[in-house]
Amino acid sequence: xxxxxxxxxxxxxxxxxxxxxxxxxxxxxxxxxxxxxxxxxxxxxxxxxxxxxxxxxxxxxxxxxxxxxxxxxxxxxxxxxxxxxxxxxxxxxxxxxxxxxxxxxxxxxxxxxxxxxxxxxxxxxxxxxxxxxxxxxxxxxxxxxxxxxxxxxxxxxxxxxxxxxxxxxxxxxxxxxxxxxxxxxxxxxxxxxxxxxxxxxxxxxxxxxxxxxxxxxxxxxxxxxxxxxxxxxxxxxxxxxxxxxxxxxxxxxxxxxxxxxxxxxxxxxxxxxxxxxxx
Numbered sequence: 001x002x003x004x005x006x007x008x009x010x011x012x013x014x015x016x017x018x019x020x021x022x023x024x025x026x027x028x029x030x031x032x033x034x035x036x037x038x039x040x041x042x043x044x045x046x047x048x049x050x051x052x053x054x055x056x057x058x059x060x061x062x063x064x065x066x067x068x069x070x071x072x073x074x075x076x077x078x079x080x081x082x083x084x085x086x087x088x089x090x091x092x093x094x095x096x097x098x099x100x101x102x103x104x105x106x107x108x109x110x111x112x113x114x115x116x117x118x119x120x121x122x123x124x125x126x127x128x129x130x131x132x133x134x135x136x137x138x139x140x141x142x143x144x145x146x147x148x149x150x151x152x153x154x155x156x157x158x159x160x161x162x163x164x165x166x167x168x169x170x171x172x173x174x175x176x177x178x179x180x181x182x183x184x185x186x187x188x189x190x191x192x193x194x195x196x197x198x199x200x201x202x203x204x205x206x207x208x209x210x211x212x213x214x215x216x217x218x219x220x221x222x223x224x225x226x227x228x229x230x231x232x233x234x235x236x237x238x239x240x241x242x243x244x245x246x247x248x249x250x251x252x253x254x255x256x257x258x259x260x261x262x263x264x265x266x267x268x269x270x271x272x273x274x275x276x277x278x279x
Contacts, residue, residue: 005028005029005030005031006073006074007030007031007032007033007070007071007072007073007074008025008030008031008032008033008072008073008074008075008076008128008133009032009033009034009035009067009070009072009074009075009076009125010022010025010032010033010034010035010075010076010078011035011037011063011075011076011077011078012034012035012036012037012040012041012046012078012079013037013040013041013077013078013079013080013081014040014041014042014079014080014081014082015079015080015227015229015254016042016229016254016255017078017079017130017137017227017252017254018034018041018042018045018078018079019042019045020134020254021076021078021130021133021134022034022045022050024133024134032051033051033052033053033066033067033070033072034046034050034051034052034053035052035053035055035063035066035067036052036053036054036055037054037055037056037057037079037081038054038055038056038057039082040079040080040081040082041054041079051070053066057081058095059095060094060095060119061093061094061095062094064094064120064123067123067125068123068124072125073125073126074125074126074127074128075120075125075126075127075128076127076128076129076130076133076222077113077116077117077127077222077223077224078130080191113220113223113224114220114223117220117222117223127222127223128222129221129222129223129225130225130252131221131225131252132222136256137252137253137254138249138250138251138252138253139228139246139247139248139249139250139251139252139253139272140248140249140272141248141249141272141273141274142248142271142272143269143270143271143272144256144260144263144270144271144272145260145263145264145268145269145270145271146264147242147243147263147264147267147268147269148269149210149242149243149245149269149271150207152180152207153207153210153242153243153269155181156178156179156180156181156209156210157178157210157212157245157271157273157278158278159178159181159183160176160177160178160210160211160212160245161212161214161245161273161275161278161279162278162279163176163178163183163186163212164176164212164213164214165214165217165275167186167187168214168215168216168217168218168219169216169217169218171216171218172186172187172188173186173187173188173189173195174187174192174213174214174215174216174226175187175192175195175211175212175213175214175226176211176212177195177196177199177209177210177211177212177239177241178209178210178212179203179204179207179208179209179210180204180206180207180209182204184199184202184203184209185198185199185202192211192213192228192232192235193231193232193235196211196232196235196236196238196239196241197235197238197239199239200238200239200240203239203240207242208240208241208242208243209239209240209241209242210241210242210243210244210245211232211236211241211243211244211245212244212245212246212273213226213227213228213244213245213246213247213251214226214246214247214250214251214275215247215250215251221250225250225251225252226246226247226250226251226252227251227252227253227254228244228246228251228252228253228254228259228270229253229254229255229259230254230255230258230259230262232244232259233259233262233263233266233268233270234262236268237266237268241268242267242268242269243268243269243270243271244263244268244269244270244271245271245272245273246270246271246272246273247272247273247274247275248272248273248274249272249274251272253270
């Protein structure tokens with residue numbers, strides 16, 4: 001029996017979503033091939049049961065050739081990518097040509113990723129967002145937990161939305177922590193986990209702060225959407241936060257039922273927000 005699905009190429013970084021996507025493809029019998037990024041993708045699931053190739057970040061030529069050889073038609077880029085080492089950045093000829101072409105336009109992560117999408121599509125493949133394949137990952141609007149944000153928390157969310165949108169326009173980061181109207185920390189290249197660790201040192205007395213994560217205004221929905229999971233809840237609790245607000249319909253929640261259960265246990269709220277409601 002042949003599959004009606006187009007073959008999917010999965011460019012896999014870290015975190016659990018790449019594995020979830022592979023398991024989804026296996027469940028629905030969709031053909032796929034994984035390009036696993038060394039130092040990022042988890043070796044525990046990228047094994048002999050998963051068709052794959054390991055590459056360094058600088059081996060774009062090798063990755064493109066393999067995707068063509070595998071007759072991949074659609075591509076999803078998913079998972080976290082750590083700051084690369086010098087060795088990781090040693091480029092092959094294809095990667096060198098890519099960076100030479102985008103030149104000064106590569107002013108931030110979002111700019112590079114959008115250029116990479118164009119490059120993949122120039123190779124004859126269509127780039128998809130993970131939410132187009134696994135719709136249940138998108139954050140729903142409204143409070144998802146038993147704990148609800150009070151008046152102060154709502155005001156902190158409003159301030160966080162304002163700051164996060166400004167950061168996003170500058171292609172700086174997606175997240176900010178606000179407590180009692182004060183910005184404790186903003187996300188740069190370090191990622192949300194490190195942001196939460198850092199803001200713990202600046203926590204004030206009284207009601208804890210709120211983590212706000214939004215998609216950048218100019219950001220392509222197919223790449224690097226703001227994401228939360230059980231680890232985010234744990235870090236938020238450790239840092240004394242009282243809740244998390246995520247861009248509704250534009251952010252991802254990994255294992256939603258587990259996240260909500262843990263948040264309820266820890267007394268934190270999780271809410272899907274539409275930025276325009278707070279401006």
